[in-house]
Amino acid sequence: MEIRHNNDYELFFSTVQAAFGRYWTDSAGSGILGAFESERSLIAHAADGKPVGTTGAYSFDLTLPGDVLSPAAGVTAVGVLPTHRRQGVLRAMMQEHLADVRARGEFLSVLLCSEAVIYRRFGYGPATYTERMTVERHRSAFAAPRGGTAVATGSVELLRRVDCAELLEEIYDRYRRTQPGALSRPHRWWALGAGHPPTGPEPRYLAVHRDAEGTADGYASYLVNGDTLTVDEVIAVDDAAFTSLTQYLLGHDLVKKIEFKHLPPGNPLRWQLADLRAGEPAETDWLWVRLLDIPRALTTRGWFTDGSLVLDVTDPFLEEHGRYRLTVRDGKAECVRTDLAPDLSLDVSDLGSIYLGGTLPSVLIRAGHIQAHHGEAPGLADALFRSDRAPHCVHWF
Numbered sequence: 001m002e003i004r005h006n007n008d009y010e011l012f013f014s015t016v017q018a019a020f021g022r023y024w025t026d027s028a029g030s031g032i033l034g035a036f037e038s039e040r041s042l043i044a045h046a047a048d049g050k051p052v053g054t055t056g057a058y059s060f061d062l063t064l065p066g067d068v069l070s071p072a073a074g075v076t077a078v079g080v081l082p083t084h085r086r087q088g089v090l091r092a093m094m095q096e097h098l099a100d101v102r103a104r105g106e107f108l109s110v111l112l113c114s115e116a117v118i119y120r121r122f123g124y125g126p127a128t129y130t131e132r133m134t135v136e137r138h139r140s141a142f143a144a145p146r147g148g149t150a151v152a153t154g155s156v157e158l159l160r161r162v163d164c165a166e167l168l169e170e171i172y173d174r175y176r177r178t179q180p181g182a183l184s185r186p187h188r189w190w191a192l193g194a195g196h197p198p199t200g201p202e203p204r205y206l207a208v209h210r211d212a213e214g215t216a217d218g219y220a221s222y223l224v225n226g227d228t229l230t231v232d233e234v235i236a237v238d239d240a241a242f243t244s245l246t247q248y249l250l251g252h253d254l255v256k257k258i259e260f261k262h263l264p265p266g267n268p269l270r271w272q273l274a275d276l277r278a279g280e281p282a283e284t285d286w287l288w289v290r291l292l293d294i295p296r297a298l299t300t301r302g303w304f305t306d307g308s309l310v311l312d313v314t315d316p317f318l319e320e321h322g323r324y325r326l327t328v329r330d331g332k333a334e335c336v337r338t339d340l341a342p343d344l345s346l347d348v349s350d351l352g353s354i355y356l357g358g359t360l361p362s363v364l365i366r367a368g369h370i371q372a373h374h375g376e377a378p379g380l381a382d383a384l385f386r387s388d389r390a391p392h393c394v395h396w397f
């Protein structure tokens with residue numbers, strides 16, 4: 001088998017289509033496939049030269065805790081022909097992909113999993129989570145606020161997707177710069193209609209929120225189908241915009257249910273409803289993170305608690321091992337190799353899971369994945385790795 005960098009668009013897509021057993025139409029192809037970066041894509045060829053597997057990657061920026069933006073390779077279009085599975089084709093492509101990310105000077109690879117059992121062996125761990133919540137319209141009344149910041153203010157304007165692409169792009173960009181776990185949406189995604197709505201070309205209504213000064217600071221993308229109003233995403237730069245938009249959506253007439261496909265963990269909506277059980281959130285994993293340079297990764301993100309931990313990290317896929325002393329002072333981290341006794345021993349995939357602050361180290365300790373070497377380590381790790389807000393990613397790729 002041979003893995004080659006690919007610039008044959010047709011070959012790549014006919015192979016990945018066959019791996020998924022689908023024929024994508026041209027209109028779907030013009031979207032996500034148009035945003036494709038051929039220089040980051042790989043095709044695996046069998047000994048007879050025929051293509052049998054594909055892997056692509058998009059160049060995104062990922063927002064890390066502390067409003068830090070870092071390049072991240074977004075792995076996509078992974079497929080191996082059904083005739084060639086379980087023979088190590090994906091393993092070989094992942095080795096090539098990770099080497100390529102390092103060669104570009106990047107230290108993060110991220111992906112969305114088709115199946116949660118595939119990618120941990122390659123060093124990826126689930127790092128952001130998202131909530132789906134369906135609220136029955138007749139139980140959607142808001143409770144009277146008892147104080148706080150999340151009061152609906154400003155105004156909501158109703159637009160069609162086709163009429164406000166630039167405005168959405170601006171709002172999304174402002175939002176993602178301070179939302180840990182968010183990925184950039186390159187301009188060409190919006191221009192080409194790539195991905196899922198609202199970047200994708202499917203018709204949608206957009207409720208755009210403006211603050212009291214008239215500055216656009218949030219939007220919700222939605223469509224009514226039968227008796228259900230389905231919300232693709234609510235993008236809001238603050239709680240006031242979030243509250244205004246969710247109130248708008250929950251007040252829609254002639255629907256029985258409002259289905260939110262992507263709410264951030266820790267969002268206030270459930271608490272804002274008079275009936276706490278009107279919508280019960282279901283959480284799922286979303287973005288998986290793979291670290292390729294641990295000292296760089298740890299010194300690049302922002303930190304919120306002073307402290308020090310010795311981490312003993314194993315990376316079976318890349319056959320690497322390192323012990324690092326992480327010291328945080330005043331929001332900045334130092335991370336150096338050490339021979340000191342470790343506080344925690346962990347796999348690189350578990351470090352990926354806790355990296356953005358969305359997974360508590362103590363939960364992975366209790367699950368038997370991370371080993372704590374003394375009783376204070378779980379609490380110390382939870383305090384150190386937390387983020388200023390829960391990481392969340394809504395981007396599909």
Ligand SMILES: CC(=O)SCCNC(=O)CCNC(=O)[C@H](O)C(C)(C)COP(=O)(O)OP(=O)(O)OC[C@H]1O[C@@H](n2cnc3c(N)ncnc32)[C@H](O)[C@@H]1OP(=O)(O)O
Pocket residue numbers: 019020075076077078079080081084085086087088089090091092111112113114115117118121
């Ligand atoms: C980011 C994305 O694009 S997600 C989309 C992933 N693609 C799909 O789901 C499309 C359909 N599936 C496929 O094309 C293939 O089954 C792939 C790409 C998931 C796996 O490709 P393969 O070449 O069969 O994987 P490979 O032989 O390299 O397997 C490596 C290891 O992963 C395991 N593995 C691979 N796929 C699966 C799976 N679906 N379930 C459980 N284990 C799996 C293998 O058993 C092997 O384990 P080992 O290291 O213990 O021996």
